[in-house]
Amino acid sequence: AATAIAINDLLNLNLTSTQLIETAAMGESASAGSPHADNVSAAILGDFTLIVSREPLEVLRLRLPPNAEFAIVLPEIRVDTRLARSVLPRQVDLSSMVYNIGRAAAFVAGIALNNVEVMGKGMMDAVVEPARAHLIPGLNHVKELALRAGAAGVAISGAGPSIIAIVDSNKKNTKDIALAMKDAFEEVGVRSKPICAKPGQGARIIRRE
Amino acid sequence: AATAIAINDLLNLNLTSTQLIETAAMGESASAGSPHADNVSAAILGDFTLIVSREPLEVLRLRLPPNAEFAIVLPEIRVDTRLARSVLPRQVDLSSMVYNIGRAAAFVAGIALNNVEVMGKGMMDAVVEPARAHLIPGLNHVKELALRAGAAGVAISGAGPSIIAIVDSNKKNTKDIALAMKDAFEEVGVRSKPICAKPGQGARIIRRE
Numbered sequence: 500a501a502t503a504i505a506i507n508d509l510l511n512l513n514l515t516s517t518q519l520i521e522t523a524a525m526g527e528s529a530s531a532g533s534p535h536a537d538n539v540s541a542a543i544l545g546d547f548t549l550i551v552s553r554e555p556l557e558v559l560r561l562r563l564p565p566n567a568e569f570a571i572v573l574p575e576i577r578v579d580t581r582l583a584r585s586v587l588p589r590q591v592d593l594s595s596m597v598y599n600i601g602r603a604a605a606f607v608a609g610i611a612l613n614n615v616e617v618m619g620k621g622m623m624d625a626v627v628e629p630a631r632a633h634l635i636p637g638l639n640h641v642k643e644l645a646l647r648a649g650a651a652g653v654a655i656s657g658a659g660p661s662i663i664a665i666v667d668s669n670k671k672n673t674k675d676i677a678l679a680m681k682d683a684f685e686e687v688g689v690r691s692k693p694i695c696a697k698p699g700q701g702a703r704i705i706r707r708e
Numbered sequence: 709a710a711t712a713i714a715i716n717d718l719l720n721l722n723l724t725s726t727q728l729i730e731t732a733a734m735g736e737s738a739s740a741g742s743p744h745a746d747n748v749s750a751a752i753l754g755d756f757t758l759i760v761s762r763e764p765l766e767v768l769r770l771r772l773p774p775n776a777e778f779a780i781v782l783p784e785i786r787v788d789t790r791l792a793r794s795v796l797p798r799q800v801d802l803s804s805m806v807y808n809i810g811r812a813a814a815f816v817a818g819i820a821l822n823n824v825e826v827m828g829k830g831m832m833d834a835v836v837e838p839a840r841a842h843l844i845p846g847l848n849h850v851k852e853l854a855l856r857a858g859a860a861g862v863a864i865s866g867a868g869p870s871i872i873a874i875v876d877s878n879k880k881n882t883k884d885i886a887l888a889m890k891d892a893f894e895e896v897g898v899r900s901k902p903i904c905a906k907p908g909q910g911a912r913i914i915r916r917e
Binding site for chain 2: 549550551552559561587588589590591592593595596599600601603604605606607608610611612617620621626
């Protein structure tokens with residue numbers, strides 16, 4: 500994503516953000532086996548992005564509540580993205596679909612209402628996460644301790660193995676939650692790196708030489 | 709829903725809106741075979757409601773854009789709600805789930821962004837509507853003509869047989885779209901009643917005697 504933005508600037512291509520996302524999405528083929536725009540949309544636009552349509556590509560950006568922060572732990576284990584995709588079920592129960600649609604809608608509604616607690620409830624997932632849980636030893640323990648430490652919600656970050664918790668920074672210290680997650684991994688014998696993050700504003704040109 | 713509100717007022721029960729929704733949801737058993745809160749939530753709270761959790765019941769309300777209006781046609785055919793539920797698939801493709809989650813998120817994002825066009829895109833459905841299409845003769849024709857007349861989106865209303873289109877009233881006349889839908893039903897030999905609606909504010913006590 501940053502490369503696409505840099506080349507766009509260097510060669511004065513004047514691509515729209517949608518064109519930049521399409522270009523950067525092709526780069527995802529190298530790591531994931533097929534082009535997809537999920538990650539590069541957010542890397543280019545910042546905040547929360549939603550792919551409304553793939554062809555033609557249409558991406559929305561929603562501004563996150565200022566008190567939404569993220570506690571992330573990167574465990575020292577490797578989960579191949581292709582493997583993480585291959586364990587997904589091809590078919591899901593209708594009731595699981597309804598549940599997940601409710602969660603996704605709640606997450607976006609939480610953004611609309613500036614309500615981090617509701618966003619956290621929207622991070623639950625009855626389909627993808629259960630299928631991938633066995634790839635990340637300690638996942639459920641880390642999730643439990645993150646919630647006990649006051650996270651509003653917690654989920655596998657993308658295809659994993661990182662785990663991401665959302666924190667209402669008006670109520671809790673994000674660093675405390677990141678450390679609780681690191682400790683939880685340690686309790687099951689996995690070393691990990693805690694990170695605190697705030698929503699970014701997307702990749703930007705910082706200097707021209 | 710209105711009955712629950714009236715009795716609450718008459719007997720000074722001082723129930724919360726959540727308790728009112730729970731009570732009214734039981735009444736749905738009579739028509740649909742099981743209690744569910746989808747319809748009565750909106751009837752009690754007004755605007756757009758989202759059930760975040762069933763037990764305990766937690767319902768969110770989002771204010772709709774002021775230019776969101778609805779064109780509805782009620783065809784003179786009968787679709788039993790229990791039948792409409794029985795035709796649903798028990799399992800759905802993962803890709804259909806992902807598609808529908810994207811639509812639901814887009815619908816809520818459209819509300820957050822006050823963007824009726826995006827809300828309309830969020831009304832598409834790869835699972836439930838295709839399964840029920842055969843219960844409503846002319847469905848696809850009515851949808852097509854609604855979109856051609858300028859509706860932002862169109863879908864079966866609940867379990868049907870009514871069809872509901874969302875209209876950006878800054879751009880199009882809702883009545884024109886309702887009439888286009890009525891004409892479309894007529895072209896396939898189905899009589900129907902067109903209705904124009906704006907989001908309501910929920911059931912209210914209008915007079916005490």
